[in-house]
Amino acid sequence: MIMSSSAMLFNHEPIHFNRFECPVQETGLTTADIQELLSLLQEGNSASPNSGSEDSNRAVYSVDEKKLRRKKSNRESARRSRWRKKRHLEDLTNDVNRLKVENRELKNRFGLVARKCHVTWRENDRLTSESLALRARLSDLYRNFVGMQMLSQ
DSSP: OOOOHHHHHSTTSOOOGGGOOSOBTTTTBOHHHHHHHHHHHHHHHHSOTTSSHHHHHHHHHHHHHHHHHHHHHHHHHHHHHHHHHHHHHHHHHHHHHHHHHHHHHHHHHHHHHHHHHHHHHHHHHHHHHHHHHHHHHHHHHHHHHHHHHHHHO
16 A cells, blocks of 8 residues: 555554644644645645646645735734833833832922921020020039139138
8 A cells, every 4th residue: 555645644544634623733733724735745746746737826825825824923923012012111101100209209208307307407506505505604603603602701
């Protein structure tokens, strides 16, 4: 028994098209794709590839079909790429807005701390002046007290 090359591809058994009822997962080929490929292989054994217009048209169709699939795949890839770019831009925009809010809050907190610091410095200056005045007064009182004690002796 002489088998075609397509029959030898799978377990050395003749191929019957109805055996393929679901797409082959590893290649992404559908049942129709597999059937077309197998029919091309079987036809290739019976006649030379360029022997008739039907065979050459079929080969051109296969090349055109591949080009169309590639175009479709490229369009889908470009669509996904544009979607990812859009999502990335949205994420960056959200980050910018979040950081602007955070920056505004930090500026407000800094302003509040700076005002409290200024108030504290002013209070510290006032207390330092008051302390110096009280020390001077205490020194005067001490001198007066010492002078009064010397007079009373």
